Amino acid sequence: MNEAPASLWSVAAATLKKDIRLEWRSKDALNSMLFFSLLVVVIFSFSFDPLAEESRLIVGGLVWVAFLFAAVVALNQTWARELRNQVLDAYRVSPAPANALFVAKVLGNFIFVIVLEALMTPLFVIFYNLRVLGSAWQLIPIALLGTWALVVNGTFFAAMSLRTRNRELMLPLLLFPISIPAVLGMVAGTTAVLTADNPAHFYIVLLLTYDLVFTTAYLGLFETILHAE
Amino acid sequence: MKRGFLIFSVLTGILLAYASYQALVAAPTERTMGDVQRIFYYHVPSAWTAFLLFFINFVASIQYLVRTKPSAQTAAKWTFIAIGVTGAGMSFLPAVEQQLNAIGMRPSALATTVLLLPVFYLLLGKWFPGERLDVLAVTSAEVGVVFCTVVLVTGPLWARPVWGIWWAPGDIRLTSTLVLWLIYVSYLLLRRFSNSAQTQMLAAALAVSGALDVPLVYFSIWFFRTQHPQPVIGGNGSIDPRMMQVLLLNWLAFLCFGFLVCWSRFRLELLKREVEEAYAMESLGEPVHAAPSMPLKGSTP
Numbered sequence: 001m002n003e004a005p006a007s008l009w010s011v012a013a014a015t016l017k018k019d020i021r022l023e024w025r026s027k028d029a030l031n032s033m034l035f036f037s038l039l040v041v042v043i044f045s046f047s048f049d050p051l052a053e054e055s056r057l058i059v060g061g062l063v064w065v066a067f068l069f070a071a072v073v074a075l076n077q078t079w080a081r082e083l084r085n086q087v088l089d090a091y092r093v094s095p096a097p098a099n100a101l102f103v104a105k106v107l108g109n110f111i112f113v114i115v116l117e118a119l120m121t122p123l124f125v126i127f128y129n130l131r132v133l134g135s136a137w138q139l140i141p142i143a144l145l146g147t148w149a150l151v152v153n154g155t156f157f158a159a160m161s162l163r164t165r166n167r168e169l170m171l172p173l174l175l176f177p178i179s180i181p182a183v184l185g186m187v188a189g190t191t192a193v194l195t196a197d198n199p200a201h202f203y204i205v206l207l208l209t210y211d212l213v214f215t216t217a218y219l220g221l222f223e224t225i226l227h228a229e
Numbered sequence: 230m231k232r233g234f235l236i237f238s239v240l241t242g243i244l245l246a247y248a249s250y251q252a253l254v255a256a257p258t259e260r261t262m263g264d265v266q267r268i269f270y271y272h273v274p275s276a277w278t279a280f281l282l283f284f285i286n287f288v289a290s291i292q293y294l295v296r297t298k299p300s301a302q303t304a305a306k307w308t309f310i311a312i313g314v315t316g317a318g319m320s321f322l323p324a325v326e327q328q329l330n331a332i333g334m335r336p337s338a339l340a341t342t343v344l345l346l347p348v349f350y351l352l353l354g355k356w357f358p359g360e361r362l363d364v365l366a367v368t369s370a371e372v373g374v375v376f377c378t379v380v381l382v383t384g385p386l387w388a389r390p391v392w393g394i395w396w397a398p399g400d401i402r403l404t405s406t407l408v409l410w411l412i413y414v415s416y417l418l419l420r421r422f423s424n425s426a427q428t429q430m431l432a433a434a435l436a437v438s439g440a441l442d443v444p445l446v447y448f449s450i451w452f453f454r455t456q457h458p459q460p461v462i463g464g465n466g467s468i469d470p471r472m473m474q475v476l477l478l479n480w481l482a483f484l485c486f487g488f489l490v491c492w493s494r495f496r497l498e499l500l501k502r503e504v505e506e507a508y509a510m511e512s513l514g515e516p517v518h519a520a521p522s523m524p525l526k527g528s529t530p
Contacts, residue, residue: 156438160419160431160434160435161419163423163427163431164419164422164423165422165423166422170418170419170422173415173418173419174415174418174419174435176411176415177408177411177412177414177415177439177442178412178415178438178439178442180408180411180442180446180449181408181442181445181446181448181449184449185449206445206448206449209445209448210445213441213445214438214441217437217438217441218438221294221434221437221438224294224430224434225430225431225434228427228430228431
């Protein structure tokens, strides 16, 4: 019992491993996200039926709207899982650093959403006959930074909405307004790469700034949120 | 206390009526826009009042968050002072000055705004100790949302006849005001749906993230051109001196009105919390007349 408090990284790694193992065995979050975004793709393709040039202009928005809504499904489950059997309360009284839990949850969600994006992107290409006109590699930093922005915000606000009366409903209401600059960066950046009309560098810098500012802020604020009583 | 409120509300009423008369009748009619331009006397003062209130909310939220930790308190205080001093100095560097002029802002205006940060921070901490900071945060957010709504409604009313469109999507001023409004509506929703004991901390954290978001919103739409007229104070916009007088008079009237509403809302919130506390005490078996932690007497905001 007299051991020194565990370090941030070892606690984070243990929690992350546990979350990934849980997800690997149940596949709850991933399956529901995948099916949800598949539905969005299909419904959008019915309602628009665009030409190749038109689809280049709208697909940036469609892709990110689909991923944003799908991510909310997974984010809502992040903390709800820890409420069963009072795991979160146990974590609160333990000497482990609060930020370790946050880092682990963000990384876990990041991995799930990236897997979802990797699986869904080919479908978008097929359904909308996409051909990239700009330099396609730029989509990778946009996707990584954009997903990080969504996930870091979403994990923080999911922890916040845990304390409200209508948990599941509250998350998107808190998440979407704050995420507007990031969503704008992702959508405009993706469109810029697809159409090659203007350079996408600006949006990558924007997303990077957004990620840095909010990751720092949430690492500073998370302990308050976890212990808010 | 009660009499002070009554006198102040009568004075505000007279001032509002006089300012309205000035705006609608006495002010000169604009040459190209005609009478539609008079909406400007409501739009601009509401915007200034709303931004001031959101600013107060941000400062009060930070103060509330660091309140319990002395080390964080010192750090926050010196950060604010450092931002104020360096920001004010930076505004006058030639390179920055050029950039500011390009987007239609005067360096002196930016310097004043930045210097207000530490001033507000120190004053609010002194005037509103403890839980009162949170009461101030609720009050300023609620009243700020109302004024911001007025801005968002009067803007399109003016834009339709003058620009020919109700709303210019992607415009830097319009979008940032709308996002600010959305953030504060979500703040009020959080306060409404949260359980009573933890609300204050969560809301303060949300307010801080919201305030961080505003510069990023500005940055994200940097490329878009603005159609919005240049600001007349602290910007490169120009205006007839008579119109300016009426505008400032209207702003004074709106500020008084905003202050009045905040005052009564502040007292109402304090009273509500006192009642809740009394109920809680009663259910614990304590006598109801236990001394309240936030005495109402002398609670001038």
